[in-house]
Amino acid sequence: MSTRPRLVLIDGSSYLFRAFHALPPLTNAAGEPTGALFGVVNMLRSTLKERPEYAAFVGDAPGPTFRDALYPAYKANRAPTPPDLLAQVQPMFEIVGALGFPILCVPGVEADDVIGTLAVQAERLGIDVTISTGDKDFAQLVSPHVRLVNTMTNTVTDVDGVLAKFGVPPERIVDFLALTGDAIDNVPGVEKCGPKTAARWLTEYGSLDGVIGRAAEVGGKIGENLRKALAQLPLSRELVTIKTDVALDQGPDSLLLRDRDVDALRVLYRRYEFNAALKELDAASGADAASAVSGLLPVPTQPVIAEGAAVPGDYELVLEPARFEHWLQQLRAAPLIAFDTETTSIDPMRAEIVGLSFAVESGRAAYVPLGHDYPGAPVQLDRTAVLAALKPLLEDPDKPKLGQHAKYDINVLAGAGIAVRGVTEDTMLESYVLNSTASRHDMDTLAKRHLGYTTIHYEDVCGKGAKQIPFSQVDLDGATRYAAEDADVTLRLHEALRPRLAADARLEAIYRDIEMPLVPVLARMEQRGVLVDVPALRLQSQQLARRMQELTGQAHDLAGHVFSLDSPKQLQAVLFDELKLAAVLKTPTGQPSTNEEALEAIAHEHALPRLILEYRGLAKLRSTYTEKLAEIVNPRTGRVHTSYHQATAATGRLSSADPNLQNIPVRTEEGRRIRQAFVAPEGWRIVAADYSQIELRIMAHLSGDAGLLAAFHGDQDIHRATAPRSSPCRSPTSTRASAARPRRSTSV
Amino acid sequence: MYGMGPFGLARQLGIGRGEAQDYIARYFQRYPGVREFMDRVREQAHRDGYVETVFGRRLYLDFINARNQAQRAGAERAAINAPMQGTAADIIKRAMIAVDAWLIGQDDRARMLMQVHDELVFEVRADAVEEIADGVRSRMAAAAVLDVPLVVDVGSGANWDEAH
Numbered sequence: 031m032s033t034r035p036r037l038v039l040i041d042g043s044s045y046l047f048r049a050f051h052a053l054p055p056l057t058n059a060a061g062e063p064t065g066a067l068f069g070v071v072n073m074l075r076s077t078l079k080e081r082p083e084y085a086a087f088v089g090d091a092p093g094p095t096f097r098d099a100l101y102p103a104y105k106a107n108r109a110p111t112p113p114d115l116l117a118q119v120q121p122m123f124e125i126v127g128a129l130g131f132p133i134l135c136v137p138g139v140e141a142d143d144v145i146g147t148l149a150v151q152a153e154r155l156g157i158d159v160t161i162s163t164g165d166k167d168f169a170q171l172v173s174p175h176v177r178l179v180n181t182m183t184n185t186v187t188d189v190d191g192v193l194a195k196f197g198v199p200p201e202r203i204v205d206f207l208a209l210t211g212d213a214i215d216n217v218p219g220v221e222k223c224g225p226k227t228a229a230r231w232l233t234e235y236g237s238l239d240g241v242i243g244r245a246a247e248v249g250g251k252i253g254e255n256l257r258k259a260l261a262q263l264p265l266s267r268e269l270v271t272i273k274t275d276v277a278l279d280q281g282p283d284s285l286l287l288r289d290r291d292v293d294a295l296r297v298l299y300r301r302y303e304f305n306a307a308l309k310e311l312d313a314a315s316g317a318d319a320a321s322a323v324s325g326l327l328p329v330p331t332q333p334v335i336a337e338g339a340a341v342p343g344d345y346e347l348v349l350e351p352a353r354f355e356h357w358l359q360q361l362r363a364a365p366l367i368a369f370d371t372e373t374t375s376i377d378p379m380r381a382e383i384v385g386l387s388f389a390v391e392s393g394r395a396a397y398v399p400l401g402h403d404y405p406g407a408p409v410q411l412d413r414t415a416v417l418a419a420l421k422p423l424l425e426d427p428d429k430p431k432l433g434q435h436a437k438y439d440i441n442v443l444a445g446a447g448i449a450v451r452g453v454t455e456d457t458m459l460e461s462y463v464l465n466s467t468a469s470r471h472d473m474d475t476l477a478k479r480h481l482g483y484t485t486i487h488y489e490d491v492c493g494k495g496a497k498q499i500p501f502s503q504v505d506l507d508g509a510t511r512y513a514a515e516d517a518d519v520t521l522r523l524h525e526a527l528r529p530r531l532a533a534d535a536r537l538e539a540i541y542r543d544i545e546m547p548l549v550p551v552l553a554r555m556e557q558r559g560v561l562v563d564v565p566a567l568r569l570q571s572q573q574l575a576r577r578m579q580e581l582t583g584q585a586h587d588l589a590g591h592v593f594s595l596d597s598p599k600q601l602q603a604v605l606f607d608e609l610k611l612a613a614v615l616k617t618p619t620g621q622p623s624t625n626e627e628a629l630e631a632i633a634h635e636h637a638l639p640r641l642i643l644e645y646r647g648l649a650k651l652r653s654t655y656t657e658k659l660a661e662i663v664n665p666r667t668g669r670v671h672t673s674y675h676q677a678t679a680a681t682g683r684l685s686s687a688d689p690n691l692q693n694i695p696v697r698t699e700e701g702r703r704i705r706q707a708f709v710a711p712e713g714w715r716i717v718a719a720d721y722s723q724i725e726l727r728i729m730a731h732l733s734g735d736a737g738l739l740a741a742f743h744g745d746q747d748i749h750r751a752t753a754p755r756s757s758p759c760r761s762p763t764s765t766r767a768s769a770a771r772p773r774r775s776t777s778v
Numbered sequence: 779m780y781g782m783g784p785f786g787l788a789r790q791l792g793i794g795r796g797e798a799q800d801y802i803a804r805y806f807q808r809y810p811g812v813r814e815f816m817d818r819v820r821e822q823a824h825r826d827g828y829v830e831t832v833f834g835r836r837l838y839l840d841f842i843n844a845r846n847q848a849q850r851a852g853a854e855r856a857a858i859n860a861p862m863q864g865t866a867a868d869i870i871k872r873a874m875i876a877v878d879a880w881l882i883g884q885d886d887r888a889r890m891l892m893q894v895h896d897e898l899v900f901e902v903r904a905d906a907v908e909e910i911a912d913g914v915r916s917r918m919a920a921a922a923v924l925d926v927p928l929v930v931d932v933g934s935g936a937n938w939d940e941a942h
Contacts, residue, residue, distance in 0.1 A: 081840055186846065467838050536834030544833070544871050551878040551890075560891045561901070563937070672892065681860050682835045682867035684893055691894040705939035708892075710901045715934045717888075717907060718941035719914045721896040722929040724869065725862040731832065731924040732861055735811025742926035 034175070035083040035469060037152045037282050039145045040131070041163035042089035045070050046122060048164050048182055050115045058303045063114040070122055071304055073181040074129055077162060083469055084157065084285045087126045088144045091135040121302065128295045130288035132280070139276050142167065146272035149176050152282035167212075169196060170203035170272060174618070189618045197229030199619045205238035208267035217269045218262050221255040233620070238267055286478055343393040345514035347506055354411055354419070357388060357396050361423055364390035366455065368432045368521040369424075371439045372501045372513050374401075377688075378441035379557070379664050379671045383413070384502045385509065386420070387517040392525060395514035404503045417446055427451040434458050434473045434520040437676070440553045453549060457520055460527040462677035463541040471677045477519050480526045485519055486512045545676065552674045552684075559669030563709045564660045570703055571656040574648050581645045588638045595645050598624045604638070611635055648700070655689060655704045662688055816858050823857035831864035832922070866896060869928070873921035874898065877914055899938060907934050 049069025056065040077085070127133055136144050142165070149159045149171050159176040161168050168178050169192045178187040192200045209228040211219020220227075231248075235241045242263060245256050292311060299308040348354050361367050368389040373381035384402060389395035400413040423429055425448060432455040433439055440450045461471045461480075469475050477483045491512045492498050501509065531538050586592050589608065593600040606613045606622045613622030614631040622628070626646070629639040663670055675685045685692060695701030710716045730738040793801075806813045823829050828838045837860040841849040874893060881888050887906040892899040898918070902910045911932045918930045935941040 080844060184845075463835070465836070465838050467840060536830070537836060540833060540835045540868070544835075544868060544875070547875045548871050551874050554878065555890055555892065558889050558891060560899075674893070679867075680837060680856075681863040682831065682837075682871075683863060684867070684871070686892075686894070691892060694894075696895075702939045705942055706937045708899075708938035710936060713904055714901050715904050715907050715936065716938050716941040717900040717902045717911055717914070717932065717934045718938060719898050719900075719911070719918055719930050719932045720942070721866070721870065721918065722931050724866045724896050724928065727924060727926045727928065728832070728862045728865045728869075729812060729815070730926045732865075733809070733811040733815035734925070735809045735815070738809045738812065739925055 034156055034158045036080075036158045036160060037084035037086070037148070037285065038077055038080075038082040038160045038162055039148055040074070040077065040085070040087045041141060041145060041161065041165060041168070042087050042122075042126075042133075043141055044163045044165050045073060045181075046115065046119065049073070050112075050118070052182060055114065058301065060301075062302070063117055064302045064304075065118075066115060067118045067122055067125070067302055068304060071125055071307060073162070074126065074131070075307065075310075076181060078129065078287075078290075082160070082287065084152070084282060085131050085287045086148065086285045087131040087133045088141045088148075089123070089133065089135045090141045091137040121298065125295070125298050128291040128298060130290040132285045132288070134278075134280070136276065136278065139273060143273035143276050144278065146171055146274040147276040147278060148282050148285070150274040155281075155283055157282055167203075167207060167270060167272065170200055170207075170270075171274075172200040193618070193620060196225065198232050201619065202232050202237065204267050204271045205232055205241070207270040208238055208263050209241070211266065212270065215269070217266050218259070219266060220252075220259040220263075222252055223255065227252060238263060283475065284478065284484065343389075343395060343515070343518045345394075345510050345518070346396045347510040348396050348398045349408060349410060349506075351411065353396075354398060354416065357398075358419060358423070360390050361388060362429075366390070366430045366432050366521075366524075367423075368395075368517045368524070369439065370433065370513065370516040370520065371442045372509065373442055374500055374502060378438050378673075379445070379559075379667070381442050381445065383417075383442060383446055384500075385513055386416075387513040389514070389517035389521045392522045393518065395518040395521075397510040397514040399506055399509060401502050402504065402506060402509065404505070408506060417448065421448050424448050424450045430454040432456070432520060432524050434476075434516070434523070435677075437549050437553050437556070437674075440550065441556055444553070444557055451550070454546065455524055455528075456546065456549060457523040457527060458677050459541060459545045459549075460524065460531055463537050463545055464527065464530055466677070466680045466682065473516065473519060473523070476523050481519070481522055483519065483522075486515055488512070548676065552676065556671050556673055559664065559667055559671040561668070561709050561711055562659050562663060562670050563707045564663060566709075567656050567660045567707045570707065571652055571660075574652045574656060574700075578645055578648050578652075581641055581648075585638060585641055585645070588636075588641070595642060596649075601642065605632070605636075609636060609638065611639070647698075651695075651700050651704065655694065656707075659689055659704075659707065819858055819861060820854055823854065829857045829860050831861050831868050832924070833865065833868040835864050835868055837864060865922075869922045870896060870898070870918075873918040876917045876921060880913060880917060897942070899941070902934070 046066050050066035052069060055063060056068060058064050074087075123133060134144055135141075145161055145163075145168070149161060152159045153173065153175045157175075161171065161176065161178050162181055163178060164180050164182055169187065172178060172187060172189055172192050174189060177191075179185070180187075187195065189200060192198075192203065196203060196206055198206050206225070206228045207217070207219075209220050209223050209231065210225055211217050211223075223231075231241045232238070235244050241256070242260055245253070245260055247253075248256050295311055296308065299305075299311065346353070346357075348357060370387045371381075371383055372385040372387070373383055375381040383400060385397055385399040387395060387397045398416060399410045400416060402410060424431070424443065429452050431450070431453045433453060434456065435458045436450075436453045436456045440453065443450050457473070457476060458471045461468075461476055469479055474485045474487060477485045489498070491504050491508045492501060504512070531541055582595055585595055589604045593604055595601065601624045602622055605611050605624065611632045612635070613628075615623040615625070615628040617623045617625075624642075626643065629643050633639045633643070659670060670689065672686045672691060673688060675687060678685045694704050708716065726738075727742055729735075730742050819829055823839050823842045827840075827842060828836045830836050837856070839853040839857050839860075841853040842857060844850045844853065870893065874890065877898065878890060881890060887903040888910045889901050890898060891901055898914065900910065900914065911934065915930045915932050919928045922928065933941045
């Protein structure tokens with residue numbers, strides 16, 4: 031199941047136009063036209079039922095766009111907008127806003143360009159995108175994570191869909207449109223060049239540039255037409271290319287769907303006589319009220335935002351001993367301390383403390399800088415003295431503390447000799463336990479979602495990319511705004527999330543009895559790290575490289591010439607052109623695929639595919655483990671410190687990174703060799719304790735199936751009874767590699 | 779593996795689709811309660827929009843009532859797997875908390891190092907291996923009381939592979 035959040039981008043103009051032309055000219059009692067509006071409202075309501083995390087209704091701003099400047103005749107064929115349609119524009123925006131959709135109209139560019147930009151940005155953020163439109167031009171934006179939906183016909187277009195419909199992949203759509211032209215937008219193409227001709231040319235010559243370069247070879251009348259259009263084609267391509275780099279004030283992750291404004295909607299629905307929508311509205315708000323009382327229904331996706339939660343607080347920069355002393359007293363007296371550290375590294379095992387922030391009541395927080403060292407930085411309090419003064423407080427298990435992803439801060443402070451205890455609350459885990467799939471659980475996302483508050487982002491104060499500066503270089507005023515806000519917002523978030531958890535005893539128990547007590551346990555494991563045998567890893571790396579070399583030689587022999595096994599293009603030529611193996615799968619661009627699945631499919635036909643698969647497996651092991659593990663050994667401890675992600679897997683399982691332990695192959699020889707590099711120190715042993723068939727046992731418990739329960743009570747291997755006899759993975763001796771036990775590969 | 783269907787199972791096991799189909803049929807015939815459980819969970823997921831683990835952890839299934847068939851099928855598979863995966867997660871987390879509490883102050887002879895899948899990995903002073911292995915085994919086995927016993931395999935060696 032995809033756990034990626036989803037952004038729905040609605041092509042507003044297309045919606046309204048299509049609804050206007052598709053629906054009868056309805057009017058309300060007052061004689062106002064409502065047909066298009068009715069269509070739009072219904073399409074939007076169906077979008078809302080899918081409950082995307084993010085959404086935007088994108089409209090065209092009045093005035094010319096860059097395309098008019100490029101080509102004055104652009105869209106000159108469009109008839110003026112009918113007055114009956116125009117009259118519905120304003121009410122449409124009112125309803126869209128009341129439904130909770132963020133609305134974007136950016137002057138100077140078309141809605142298409144805004145949608146294109148947001149789609150590309152969202153994809154980079156790991157958000158799946160659905161573009162709701164009827165406009166075929168958007169096919170150029172389709173990718174594995176971007177698809178189109180036409181709510182009128184209820185069709186979804188993905189990469190394969192584009193290929194099926196146009197005969198070219200998404201990245202060739204602009205070339206395709208330039209060749210065919212667009213009568214509606216008055217974009218000239220090649221005369222008489224229809225979709226079939228355009229697709230044929232592009233398949234044959236690769237791209238529009240290819241077609242232009244070889245225009246002389248095209249015969250007949252159509253060839254003449256093509257040559258006549260040559261000068262115009264690049265401009266046409268530019269006109270049909272949707273921009274994906276428009277400067278926007280809002281990123282995709284700020285486009286959270288808001289709560290709908292029930293009162294405003296009621297007024298609007300009444301006025302335009304949308305009775306079904308009105309009925310649904312009343313039924314739903316009745317249910318909302320009921321669930322608030324009984325607490326029986328699932329947590330609403332859109333939390334109610336407390337008044338005042340969205341205003342920045344009062345933040346103090348602490349440079350004077352007297353002020354620090356004052357804050358220390360407040361911390362001692364506080365029932366709950368929100369705290370946060372600012373450091374030099376995201377790796378807590380290598381991070382140095384730059385400053386600490388605290389909050390004890392919502393809206394008020396302090397930042398205590400300790401290590402800002404830019405030229406001209408004001409004198410800061412003495413690091414040793416501050417840490418020594420805080421140590422008893424931070425180590426006191428009876429002084430409750432709150433953090434956002436506090437494990438990181440616990441590890442950082444451990445590096446400074448402070449063993450933090452008494453962390454009783456963590457907003458990241460509160461959010462994760464409440465709904466593991468609702469959103470990401472980082473502070474910026476949570477603040478936006480639960481407080482409607484836009485936090486200052488790390489990039490805002492430190493810059494990004496190559497220009498990013500370390501936090502120690504950030505000026506103290508900016509650092510205070512950022513760091514104190516972290517502590518303050520954490521406290522406010524806790525105030526918003528705590529009552530929701532408290533309302534559900536079972537979830538509260540997961541949080542209180544499992545997730546929170548696990549935090550210090552994981553922190554200790556991370557701090558300890560594990561010893562790895564670096565020389566053995568290097569040796570393995572060399573062995574892998576040698577084996578890869580052998581395979582390369584064999585591959586060259588099989589092909590009859592030298593080629594690069596790492597180049598999909600060369601491999602394609604060898605497998606499909608030279609050896610003439612069946613191209614079972616195609617890439618999104620229509621090329622024969624050389625991915626794992628494609629190679630598996632032809633592995634019985636020839637020795638080369640199998641050999642390539644082995645080669646790739648070894649290359650992957652080498653880059654992710656044998657090379658990587660040696661690199662990430664901490665120079666201070668000589669160990670590898672995996673970090674555990676406690677709020678990532680939707681199921682509740684832990685995951686790990688640097689290294690990702692889950693991905694070490696479970697059953698292969700190479701997997702074994704990697705595990706061999708995790709060693710015990712002299713005089714010590716590694717002990718591994720593994721639950722046997724735990725998911726099957728849980729199934730027995732949950733289902734209460736008598737046969738299954740009996741099987742486990744008798745302690746026999748239940749799969750021996752039913753496992754397929756001919757399974758190649760299953761041998762009588764390999765109890766661990768039982769084929770009927772693919773538990774680790776089924777993921778949610 | 780539950781809810782995977784013949785196609786997924788065939789791929790997982792590297793067997794033919796017909797054979798997988800046959801396996802599933804035999805499995806359900808032998809353990810009819812499993813099929814009933816799966817139906818129940820699917821129903822609950824459609825009704826509530828979420829499923830739960832034995833301990834009450836919740837997994838929301840955003841696409842369980844999606845109109846898109848593929849999305850809905852994916853959510854149903856997730857619904858069936860989540861109570862098992864999630865309960866396994868709850869159990870090993872409870873075990874970690876119990877084992878960690880027991881080992882506090884024994885850092886000079888046993889340290890919990892890693893958690894991966896259903897496995898906990900420790901480094902243990904050579905002379906304490908047996909005692910620590912017993913203590914870990916009993917605490918892991920007691921991390922949940924189910925209608926079937928929890929069984930823990932413990933191994934030791936100079937490296938993780940030997941212990942695994």
